Amino acid sequence: MEPGYPLLSTLIFLPVAGSILILLIKRNQEGLIKWVSLLTALVEFILSLPLFTGFDKTTHIMQFVERYEWIPSWGITYHLGLDGISVLFVLLSTLVTILCITISWKSITSKVKEFYIAILLMEGAMIGVFSSLDFFLFYLFWEAMLIPMYLLIGVWGGPNRIYAAIKFFLYTLVGSVLMLVGIIVLYFEAGKTFDILELMNRTYPYQLQFWLFWAFFAAFAVKVPMFPVHTWLPDAHTEAPTAGSVLLAAILIKMGAYGFLRFSLPLFPDATRAMTTPMLVLSVIAIIYGAIVCLAQTDLKRLIAYSSVSHMGFVTLGIFALNSQGLEGGILQMINHGIVTGALFLCVGIIYDRTHSRQIKDYGGLASVLPVYAAFFMVFTLASIGLPGLNGFVGEFLIILGGFKAVRWSGVIAATGIIIGAAYMLWLYQRVFFMEVNEKVQGLKDMDLREIVTLLPLIILVLWIGIYPDTFLSFMHPSVEHLIQRLNGQAIATRDVSNLFENAKELMEVIR
Amino acid sequence: MREIINMPDLGPMMPEIAMLCLALFALIIDLVTKKKEIVAIIGILSAGFVGYLLAGSSGEVFSGMFISDNYSLFFKVIFLISLCLSILLSIRYIKIEKVNFGEYYSLMLFSTLGMMIMASAGDLIVLYLGLELMALSTYILAGFIRHERRSNEAALKYFLLGAFASAFLLYGISLTYGLTGTTNLKAIALYLTGNSITANPALLLSMLLLIVAMSFKIAAAPFHMWAPDVYEGAPTPITAFMSVGPKAAGFAILGRVFISAFGSISAEWTAVIIPIAILTMAIGNILAIAQTNIKRMLAYSSIAHAGYALIGVIVGNADGLSSTMNYLFIYAFMNIGAFAIVTILKSEGFAGEELSDYEGLAKTHPLASALMLIFMFSLTGIPPTAGFIGKFYLFMSAVRAGYTLIAIVAVLFSAISAYFYLRVVMYMYMKEPRTTIPLSSSMTSGIAIAITAIAVLILGIFPSGLIDLARMAVMR
Numbered sequence: 001m002e003p004g005y006p007l008l009s010t011l012i013f014l015p016v017a018g019s020i021l022i023l024l025i026k027r028n029q030e031g032l033i034k035w036v037s038l039l040t041a042l043v044e045f046i047l048s049l050p051l052f053t054g055f056d057k058t059t060h061i062m063q064f065v066e067r068y069e070w071i072p073s074w075g076i077t078y079h080l081g082l083d084g085i086s087v088l089f090v091l092l093s094t095l096v097t098i099l100c101i102t103i104s105w106k107s108i109t110s111k112v113k114e115f116y117i118a119i120l121l122m123e124g125a126m127i128g129v130f131s132s133l134d135f136f137l138f139y140l141f142w143e144a145m146l147i148p149m150y151l152l153i154g155v156w157g158g159p160n161r162i163y164a165a166i167k168f169f170l171y172t173l174v175g176s177v178l179m180l181v182g183i184i185v186l187y188f189e190a191g192k193t194f195d196i197l198e199l200m201n202r203t204y205p206y207q208l209q210f211w212l213f214w215a216f217f218a219a220f221a222v223k224v225p226m227f228p229v230h231t232w233l234p235d236a237h238t239e240a241p242t243a244g245s246v247l248l249a250a251i252l253i254k255m256g257a258y259g260f261l262r263f264s265l266p267l268f269p270d271a272t273r274a275m276t277t278p279m280l281v282l283s284v285i286a287i288i289y290g291a292i293v294c295l296a297q298t299d300l301k302r303l304i305a306y307s308s309v310s311h312m313g314f315v316t317l318g319i320f321a322l323n324s325q326g327l328e329g330g331i332l333q334m335i336n337h338g339i340v341t342g343a344l345f346l347c348v349g350i351i352y353d354r355t356h357s358r359q360i361k362d363y364g365g366l367a368s369v370l371p372v373y374a375a376f377f378m379v380f381t382l383a384s385i386g387l388p389g390l391n392g393f394v395g396e397f398l399i400i401l402g403g404f405k406a407v408r409w410s411g412v413i414a415a416t417g418i419i420i421g422a423a424y425m426l427w428l429y430q431r432v433f434f435m436e437v438n439e440k441v442q443g444l445k446d447m448d449l450r451e452i453v454t455l456l457p458l459i460i461l462v463l464w465i466g467i468y469p470d471t472f473l474s475f476m477h478p479s480v481e482h483l484i485q486r487l488n489g490q491a492i493a494t495r496d497v498s499n500l501f502e503n504a505k506e507l508m509e510v511i512r
Numbered sequence: 513m514r515e516i517i518n519m520p521d522l523g524p525m526m527p528e529i530a531m532l533c534l535a536l537f538a539l540i541i542d543l544v545t546k547k548k549e550i551v552a553i554i555g556i557l558s559a560g561f562v563g564y565l566l567a568g569s570s571g572e573v574f575s576g577m578f579i580s581d582n583y584s585l586f587f588k589v590i591f592l593i594s595l596c597l598s599i600l601l602s603i604r605y606i607k608i609e610k611v612n613f614g615e616y617y618s619l620m621l622f623s624t625l626g627m628m629i630m631a632s633a634g635d636l637i638v639l640y641l642g643l644e645l646m647a648l649s650t651y652i653l654a655g656f657i658r659h660e661r662r663s664n665e666a667a668l669k670y671f672l673l674g675a676f677a678s679a680f681l682l683y684g685i686s687l688t689y690g691l692t693g694t695t696n697l698k699a700i701a702l703y704l705t706g707n708s709i710t711a712n713p714a715l716l717l718s719m720l721l722l723i724v725a726m727s728f729k730i731a732a733a734p735f736h737m738w739a740p741d742v743y744e745g746a747p748t749p750i751t752a753f754m755s756v757g758p759k760a761a762g763f764a765i766l767g768r769v770f771i772s773a774f775g776s777i778s779a780e781w782t783a784v785i786i787p788i789a790i791l792t793m794a795i796g797n798i799l800a801i802a803q804t805n806i807k808r809m810l811a812y813s814s815i816a817h818a819g820y821a822l823i824g825v826i827v828g829n830a831d832g833l834s835s836t837m838n839y840l841f842i843y844a845f846m847n848i849g850a851f852a853i854v855t856i857l858k859s860e861g862f863a864g865e866e867l868s869d870y871e872g873l874a875k876t877h878p879l880a881s882a883l884m885l886i887f888m889f890s891l892t893g894i895p896p897t898a899g900f901i902g903k904f905y906l907f908m909s910a911v912r913a914g915y916t917l918i919a920i921v922a923v924l925f926s927a928i929s930a931y932f933y934l935r936v937v938m939y940m941y942m943k944e945p946r947t948t949i950p951l952s953s954s955m956t957s958g959i960a961i962a963i964t965a966i967a968v969l970i971l972g973i974f975p976s977g978l979i980d981l982a983r984m985a986v987m988r
Contacts, residue, residue, distance in 0.1 A: 027878075071976045073983065074908070111874070114941075136904075140895040147889055150934070154942045162942050166934060173894075173930050177923035180904075184911040184919070 008080040015120040037116035048094040060482035079133040084479030100243035118148040135194040152244040164239035171232040175222035182215030209271035223256030227286040237305035242349025250342035279320040286313030287417035294424040318399035326402020333395030343458040365437030391465035524571035524580035534558035535621035542614025551614040579634040586985035587631040598753035600960035623649035627761035636695040654746040666745025677728035684721030697773040729762035733792040743811035752851030792819030793925040835905040838982040842902040849964030850887040859952040872945025888933040898971035
């Protein structure tokens with residue numbers, strides 16, 4: 001079911017239009033500014049729902065496609081479309097933006113106008129990244145996103161925000177510009193086209209694949225972030241305002257993993273297969289290292305930031321396992337991590353608004369002071385650990401399965417990571433919510449309706465994915481199968497491929 | 513009686529002739545009026561009129577000494593745009609600086625005339641003529657604030673070093689003449705392809721001397737030393753003018769002389785220009801980080817941008833040349849835009865040139881800060897601004913010609929440049945204002961800023977037309 005109007009363009013440019021509208025509102029009418037941005041985000045979310053209901057889950061072919069000439073002299077087109085890999089991220093973006101606006105309602109008090117403009121511009125750029133099918137267009141959104149994010153961290157962030165903002169910007173930019181050169185090389189190699197679908201139909205010599213793989217790796221690994229280029233993340237996450245941390249955790253760092261899935265794997269299949277071992281090693285290091293570092297953190301946000309490093313290690317592990325369990329688990333885990341870590345940052349934001357402290361030692365006994373809050377936090381903590389029945393479990397299980405199938409030791413070590421994960425999250429929960437009531441949290445008000453409404457959709461998703469993941473997994477089956485076909489294009493005979501799929505299907509049944 | 517000397521068809525030269533007359537006219541009007549704004553308006557109208565004349569001026573005169581083609585046309589449009597924008601910025605500024613004299617505008621017209629002649633030069637002598645006219649006018653303009661020591665120093669430094677560069681140029685020209693027996697660019701190209709004197713050390717020496725002279729004009733390292741001091745001391749609108757016009761003119765002659773005349777020894781001159789380009793990017797971007805004065809910072813930034821633009825010259829084919837021209841066109845808008853904000857920060861008794869003056873500007877002047885933000889991101893080369901398109905085209909032509917390593921070096925330096933451009937943004941948005949700085953904005957500077965900001969955004973999103981024009985400009 002294709003809509004009769006350019007849905008994706010609407011989704012990209014509606015937030016831009018909203019931000020222009022806010023630009024015209026007088027600075028002192030803060031209430032109006034907030035309502036306009038919330039309304040824009042809500043309309044945006046409602047408009048994005050046809051992606052969920054109208055998506056054809058039986059094909060890997062791009063849907064909701066739009067294509068117009070843009071810069072003909074360079075063969076650049078304005079080409080948008082979604083497949084099973086990208087569609088869920090667009091939906092996640094439209095949802096998370098609403099939550100970012102409601103959570104910032106009272107906590108942002110300076111430069112209100114600029115704040116909401118930045119959030120909306122971010123939304124447009126994020127959707128642009130996920131739906132671009134032209135490399136030039138993709139790069140445009142990919143980089144343009146840095147501007148509002150830089151401002152979000154640097155203007156409304158914590159005490160060390162300026163350092164964190166520039167670090168974030170420089171890390172990402174250095175990676176991105178190397179990819180830019182890679183994109184240009186690819187353009188000339190493939191006969192002057194930036195069209196991603198066309199580029200994927202070609203095969204490239206191994207030597208070229210090798211270099212381009214690393215050029216793209218520079219951009220995506222920084223964004224994920226993979227070990228050892230993860231150091232910007234704890235700073236950026238910690239210093240960013242709540243909305244910024246949520247956007248970073250839920251959407252931005254997913255873009256790196258999305259980049260691997262969308263570009264590195266199908267464009268450079270031979271190089272990817274050759275580079276599997278180093279990629280798996282880096283993923284496993286990230287899982288274990290991130291988790292161990294979490295144990296040593298004294299700052300709430302920093303702890304969750306490092307847990308992101310660990311969790312994203314799972315995602316890259318799944319992706320580079322290069323089998324359907326790993327890939328689907330990786331994609332699902334990206335969504336899960338977006339929901340859960342996003343929710344955890346929202347939770348930290350809620351308590352930070354009350355106490356203005358991120359130090360774990362300033363808390364204790366919150367469960368008796370803020371029981372509702374404690375309950376919400378508990379659900380997200382358990383989801384983050386991967387408790388069966390909640391979303392984290394499904395993703396991590398699939399990834400470990402995939403990892404186990406690909407390279408046995410990687411699955412084993414990754415499973416160890418889950419144990420450490422349980423340790424640091426539960427210990428965190430214990431220190432913050434149980435034990436003696438810290439005098440600093442005495443008499444704090446529990447969550448109000450706005451905050452509950454903000455977290456509620458995420459709770460629903462946590463349970464939905466945990467109990468019936470097939471709603472979401474079914475989006476990606478055909479696309480992932482297609483991707484695996486492309487990956488194994490030259491190496492494995494057709495018979496083996498079908499064999500592989502049967503195995504995969506069996507395993508899927510087991511999971512269900 | 514038959515005429516012995518045929519009067520040549522002056523059509524191709526009409527814009528230059530008109531410019532000369534109008535500049536003289538402005539000089540005379542200045543004598544009879546006290547309102548210097550009138551001279552400024554004449555200046556802008558002249559630019560418009562000359563721009564109108566450009567349309568029908570293609571051809572050659574004086575047996576190929578003066579060529580008016582698409583190539584020169586494209587550059588002349590850049591010159592005229594930067595002239596108009598700089599005049600718009602100057603009107604209020606020179607009043608504040610108390611140097612409100614009409615000659616200021618006439619000199620800008622003369623300087624532009626010089627650049628136009630440079631762009632059209634088909635002969636080394638004409639080239640030298642244009643260059644001197646441009647340079648002499650800018651020397652005076654740099655020192656126009658007579659009561660300010662920095663301005664005097666700027667003019668003197670610019671003059672002395674400029675005179676050196678001119679001497680290098682003349683030396684190079686005379687050596688070339690000695691070898692080839694002509695100063696006509698096409699004849700030189702013919703001679704060089706016809707006679708294999710490639711290995712002649714005198715030819716290489718003359719090529720080196722020409723490169724030195726032109727590097728000086730475009731402020732490429734290691735001949736950039738004058739730029740920071742001169743840019744800092746000169747009146748800000750003139751700095752904006754100098755950082756765009758003369759630089760573009762330098763590239764115009766660089767393209768003409770090296771790609772057409774010395775095309776047959778391109779391997780030799782590329783070997784010299786590649787290190788110059790890399791050094792220029794390195795010095796510009798790295799030294800800019802250490803600056804605390806925004807005019808000096810922008811001076812180093814403009815050095816760095818010359819380095820990027822040189823990539824197109826290194827590539828050396830039509831593609832490369834048009835990417836350089838495209839870049840210079842975009843650079844004109846973003847750089848003048850940035851200087852425009854610096855200009856309006858200057859008010860009576862307040863220089864507004866230190867980076868720290870930008871602290872908290874977003875709170876006191878949100879619009880000016882937002883525009884400065886756009887210019888800074890454009891200079892960094894972040895989409896969706898025009899600066900990205902400019903760099904993208906350059907990198908594309910470099911990769912296509914096989915200079916992938918140079919493209920990688922350039923992108924890394926442009927990532928480094930983010931640090932100092934974003935520092936301005938950081939001061940504006942992430943610090944609290946110490947005092948409220950009054951802006952000396954006026955209607956005219958507002959127009960200039962609006963034009964540059966709109967151009968930076970439009971060219972960033974719809975670059976197609978400009979790219980096609982830049983391509984047409986180099987088609988023979």
